[in-house]
Amino acid sequence: MEVLLDLDLEWNSSRLKLDLSLPNGTPVDTSSPASSSSLLNRLQLDDDLDGETRDLFVTVDDPKKHVCTMETYITYRVTTKTTRAEFDLPEYSVRRRYQDFDWLRNKLEESQPTHLIPPLPEKFVVKGVVDRFSEEFVETRRKALDKFLKRITDHPVLSFNEHFSVFLTAKDLNAYKKQGMALLSKMGESVKYVTGGYKLRSRPLEFAAIGEYLDTFSLKLGTIDRIAQRIIKEQLEYLVELREYGPVYSTWGGLEVELSEPLEGVSACIGNCCTALEELSEDMTEDFLPVLREYMLYSESMKNVLKKRDQVQAEYEAKLEAVALKKEDRPKVPTDVEKCQDRVECFNADLKADMERWQNNKRQDFRQLLMGMADKNIQYYEKCLTAWESIIPLLQDKPETK
Amino acid sequence: MYAIIARAVHFRSRIQGCLSSKGPGGRPALNGLGAPEPASAPARREAAEPLIPMESSEAEPSESRPEEDGAAPCSEPQPPDTMEDCLAKKMEITVSEAEKRTGRNAMNMQETYTAYLIETRAVESQNEGQCSPVDSLWRRYSEFELLRNYLLVTYPHIVVPPLPEKRADFVWHKLSADNMDPDFVERRRIGLENFLLRVASHPVLCQDKIFYSFLTQEGGWKEMVNETGFQLKADSRLKALNATFRVKNPDKRFTELKHYSDELQSVISHLLRVRARVADRLYGVYKVHGNYGRVFSEWSAIEKEMGDGLQSAGHHMDVYAASIDDILEEEEHYADQLKEYLFYAEALRAVCRKHELMQYDLEMAAQDLTSKKQQCEELATGTMRTFSLKGMTSKLFGQETPEQREAKIKVLEEQIQEGEEQLKSKNLEGRDFVKSAWADIERFKEQKNRDLKEALISYAVMQISMCKKGIQVWTNAKECFSKM
Numbered sequence: 001m002e003v004l005l006d007l008d009l010e011w012n013s014s015r016l017k018l019d020l021s022l023p024n025g026t027p028v029d030t031s032s033p034a035s036s037s038s039l040l041n042r043l044q045l046d047d048d049l050d051g052e053t054r055d056l057f058v059t060v061d062d063p064k065k066h067v068c069t070m071e072t073y074i075t076y077r078v079t080t081k082t083t084r085a086e087f088d089l090p091e092y093s094v095r096r097r098y099q100d101f102d103w104l105r106n107k108l109e110e111s112q113p114t115h116l117i118p119p120l121p122e123k124f125v126v127k128g129v130v131d132r133f134s135e136e137f138v139e140t141r142r143k144a145l146d147k148f149l150k151r152i153t154d155h156p157v158l159s160f161n162e163h164f165s166v167f168l169t170a171k172d173l174n175a176y177k178k179q180g181m182a183l184l185s186k187m188g189e190s191v192k193y194v195t196g197g198y199k200l201r202s203r204p205l206e207f208a209a210i211g212e213y214l215d216t217f218s219l220k221l222g223t224i225d226r227i228a229q230r231i232i233k234e235q236l237e238y239l240v241e242l243r244e245y246g247p248v249y250s251t252w253g254g255l256e257v258e259l260s261e262p263l264e265g266v267s268a269c270i271g272n273c274c275t276a277l278e279e280l281s282e283d284m285t286e287d288f289l290p291v292l293r294e295y296m297l298y299s300e301s302m303k304n305v306l307k308k309r310d311q312v313q314a315e316y317e318a319k320l321e322a323v324a325l326k327k328e329d330r331p332k333v334p335t336d337v338e339k340c341q342d343r344v345e346c347f348n349a350d351l352k353a354d355m356e357r358w359q360n361n362k363r364q365d366f367r368q369l370l371m372g373m374a375d376k377n378i379q380y381y382e383k384c385l386t387a388w389e390s391i392i393p394l395l396q397d398k399p400e401t402k
Numbered sequence: 403m404y405a406i407i408a409r410a411v412h413f414r415s416r417i418q419g420c421l422s423s424k425g426p427g428g429r430p431a432l433n434g435l436g437a438p439e440p441a442s443a444p445a446r447r448e449a450a451e452p453l454i455p456m457e458s459s460e461a462e463p464s465e466s467r468p469e470e471d472g473a474a475p476c477s478e479p480q481p482p483d484t485m486e487d488c489l490a491k492k493m494e495i496t497v498s499e500a501e502k503r504t505g506r507n508a509m510n511m512q513e514t515y516t517a518y519l520i521e522t523r524a525v526e527s528q529n530e531g532q533c534s535p536v537d538s539l540w541r542r543y544s545e546f547e548l549l550r551n552y553l554l555v556t557y558p559h560i561v562v563p564p565l566p567e568k569r570a571d572f573v574w575h576k577l578s579a580d581n582m583d584p585d586f587v588e589r590r591r592i593g594l595e596n597f598l599l600r601v602a603s604h605p606v607l608c609q610d611k612i613f614y615s616f617l618t619q620e621g622g623w624k625e626m627v628n629e630t631g632f633q634l635k636a637d638s639r640l641k642a643l644n645a646t647f648r649v650k651n652p653d654k655r656f657t658e659l660k661h662y663s664d665e666l667q668s669v670i671s672h673l674l675r676v677r678a679r680v681a682d683r684l685y686g687v688y689k690v691h692g693n694y695g696r697v698f699s700e701w702s703a704i705e706k707e708m709g710d711g712l713q714s715a716g717h718h719m720d721v722y723a724a725s726i727d728d729i730l731e732e733e734e735h736y737a738d739q740l741k742e743y744l745f746y747a748e749a750l751r752a753v754c755r756k757h758e759l760m761q762y763d764l765e766m767a768a769q770d771l772t773s774k775k776q777q778c779e780e781l782a783t784g785t786m787r788t789f790s791l792k793g794m795t796s797k798l799f800g801q802e803t804p805e806q807r808e809a810k811i812k813v814l815e816e817q818i819q820e821g822e823e824q825l826k827s828k829n830l831e832g833r834d835f836v837k838s839a840w841a842d843i844e845r846f847k848e849q850k851n852r853d854l855k856e857a858l859i860s861y862a863v864m865q866i867s868m869c870k871k872g873i874q875v876w877t878n879a880k881e882c883f884s885k886m
Contacts, residue, residue, distance in 0.1 A: 213704055220701040227693045234690055238683035245676045252669045255662060258851045262858050269862075363708055367886045370715065374880035378873050385869035388862050395859045 057081045058153045058168065060146035063138045064095070073097050074138055076145060080168045086160070092169045098123070100173055101145055107163035108152070114347040115158060116305050116354040118151035119297030120144070121290075140290050147294065155357070157350075203310060207348075210355060211306055218299040225292045228284065235281040239274060246270030265391040276383035283376045291369050295362065302358065309347050316340040490603035494523045495617065497595035500587045501540075516587055517542045518594055522617050539620040543568065546594055548627060549616050553607060554749075555632045558756035559839035560607060561846040563600035564745030566593025572674035572737060585731075589738055596742070606842070649761045653836070659843065660754040667747035670740055677737060681730050692723030711886035718879040725875070729868050736864065739857040743850065750846070753839055760835055764828045771821040778814040781807055 062077040080092040101120055108117045121144035131137060152158045170176050203211070246267045253263030319337045499519035507513045517540045546565055553562045570586045598617070601607045612630065615623055698716030702709040 216704045217701075220697055220704075223697045224694070224701075227690060227697065230693075231687060231690045234683060234686040238680070238687055241676060241680045241683050245673075245680050248669065248673045248676055252666075252673065255665050255669060256851075259854055262855060266858060266862070363886060366708065367711075367883060370883040370886070371880055374876045374883055377876040378880065381869045381872035381876065385866060385873065388865045388869065392859065392862055392866075395855055395862060 055083045056153050056159055058149045060142055060149060063142050065133060072133070074133065074141075076142055078149065078168060086165060087169065089169075094168070094170065094173075096167070096173070098141070098145075100167065101148065103173075103177060104163060104167045105148075108158060108161055111161060111163060112158060113308055114305070114350040115155070116302055116351070116358060117158070118148050119294060119301050120148055121293070122297070136286065140286060144290055144294060151361075203313075204348075207306060207309065207351075211303070214299045214303050214306070218296055218303075221292060221296050221299070225289065225296065228288055228292065232281050232284055232289075235277060235284075239277050239281070242270060242274050242277065246274065262391070262395045265394040269387040269391050272387040273384045276380050276387075280376055280380040284373070287376075288369065288373055291365060295365070298358070298362075302355070305351060305354070309344075309351055312340075312347050313344050316344045488603055488605065489608035489614070490599060492525055493602065493617070494521075494525055495595070495598050495602055496521045497591050497598065498538075500591045502582065502587075503542075514582070515542050515544075516582070516590075518546075518591060520598070520617060537618060539618075541616070543590075543594075545616070545624070546597065548624065549613065550597075552612055552627050552630065552632050553601070553610065554752060555635050556610070556612075556630070557606060559753060559835050560604070560842050561746065561749045561753055562607070563597055563604070564742060564749055565597055566590050566738070567741060567745070572671070572678050572741065573734075585734075589734065593738060593742070605845070649758055650765055652761065653757065655840075656754050656757045660751060663747045663750040663754065666750075667744060670744040670747065674737060674740055674744065677733075677740075681733060685726055685730060688726035689723050691719050695720035695723065708886040711882045711884075715879045715882035718875050718882065722872075722875045722879075725871055729864070729871075732864055733861075736857060736861045739853070743854065746846070746850070750843070753843070757835065757839065760828075760832050764825070764832055767821065767825050767828055771818065771825055774814055774818050774821060778811060778818060781811050781814065 057080065059079045060076045061079070063074050064076075066073055066075060075095040075097045078092075078094050078096050080087075082090060102123075105117060105120050108115075121141050152161075152164060158164065166176050167173065246269075249263045249267035249270065253260045253267065256263060316337070319340050323337055497518045498521045501517050501519070502514060503517050504512065504514050519538055519540055521536050521538045523536045543565075550562060550565055553560070566589070570583070601613055607613060612623075612627055615626060619626075695716045698712045698719065702712035702716065705712060
């Protein structure tokens, strides 16, 4: 009972709120108790634990709109619950905006170059025309950000990243960001990856296959995305016509006496089908398309990591070659080359593990996504079926009822 | 007991329904002639009401009937049991084939047309085991048109069944609007058969001799129709229609009926237009899903565990996309049923127009008579009630001789007598027209309610089956996805 109530409240509060009182973008109240939606998420997570013990839970919710003199933006509440020793407290709640997520992703990419970093939703919606502050847009983005953090949380390496903990816990992320920039310039070379200059001789078959797979995969995904968008477009056009179609029966019903009831019935029935269709295309827009997008971006990230791997290998090969040329002079292989070799091997191992993880996720996600699509369509047809079946008695003769 | 064999199930059931409502073994569900639906409140008013209240018609004995004109059988009796003799029960009528032909027309120009094979067979209710031989003959669309025009002119008080459209109209883009298109020809074949069955089961029209020979006599039929001189009547009727009517006392029921016909026509044509667009869009939605079929199959080639599931789900998407063709093809029958009533609206209007014309004639005759009576009175009394040119001239040029006046009065009196006779007969004719027209309109209304209800049911059933198919396909696809 309480949970139900809570859910209701959460439903309301997760709607977009206008917050004019906090121009600096750091709302004070972050101590609200764990919402039931995060509870639900937790339950869902518990379901796919697969034996592992989960000790970190992150949720993104409660988007708020901030209007200040310079800009208008949205912040999201990021709630963390954990039993990990690395964290001082068992629970954190902070507010972050899109650029903070973006910062986090860059940091992860820099500090974990051998790993596949999950994608963020695009900065702006592809079609451009969408209102960035509309409820639908914010909600879609919230889901994507939530997914992004969950994917990091699930990752055995990334979830322990220092920047990630800071992102989850820091009261003032901006201060940390500034500090980080200074640090980065000091550390310089060791973190930065050498770009270009070396040419890879041959990619190992294994990685060549991954590369090819990703090319085809993103191509097919692009096609599916276009098909899905086209279907939604066709459905909306169908809806427009259907909305005109139903009332014509009603008009006709007004002319007739004995046929009035059946005609009104058909009109109402078409109206119900309209509602069902509207729900179907809304669901497809909100649930189906974003997942496709995420995977399209995901495969782009994957391709980038592959490229980086190739560079590391190329660097190693170049160094090895240089050493081979000077072999007569110095018979001992320098440690630098050994280091390079290690790095290639580490990279390969990380990438393979990430790829496997990604493949598993992908399979699960697509199974769910496509089953969801089938379910939505089944539900749509079931609603229409009920509507049409319900008017049959209206249409049948009622003998001797007078 | 009766057998009507029509090819198209939809149409057959409609016609049978029409027969059984009046036949002795028919469904009891429908109102008989005596109890029209409450809908037609104005229609139930006493049908024999005089067209306009007039002194001259009051004295007439209502039982006297005017001389019957063979070509205008308005007052033909139509007791319900004439259905027993209805042609549709004595004869099986089918339009079984359509054939494209090329020939030369009257201008000796090459032309291509479609001819339809009409097959008829006498039904012997006594010994059903024995089949009488099938007679068949070919007719082309223009001959059907001629037949209908003949019926329209000859039976102005009947809501004459309409012909299927000459050219495909209100079609969605996948269907060709070409009138030689096989699908269109097939639908028209069904429509023409439906027309013949409608006429054959109509209590009055089924008895028409020209109709009978249309079905049974291949050669010389056209000449036979032309001999009836219906064209002449049609022409004068057309001329009269062109005149602007100023009917003083329009019958409210007919005015309402005319209004209804207009509205019906506009609402059905709107409905058909939107339905065609709905069909277009629905087609799009289904067909775009077909692309999933291809892409899933291509995608499955690079997947290991997911491959099989994707591949077979893709197959179900192909099935889904293909299923729309049959669905929309079936829906065309529904559209055709609506179209028939779109054209029926015009037939209803024709009856209303005919009534208006008769009323106009009657009013003109009455007016003429009144003015003659007045003249006569003026002459007889020598006074002028109203100022008239005649009065002026007689004053200016001196009085006529009493003989002249007597002669004039005599002529006028004869004319008045004649006019009264004429008015009497016109009045009777009008009453008969109204009576029989309303009888047929009531019959039509019942037929319409029954037919449209059935059409709506079959439409709903179609939608239900489409939903079920959709659920089936998506359930199959879901199962494939779940195995990924």
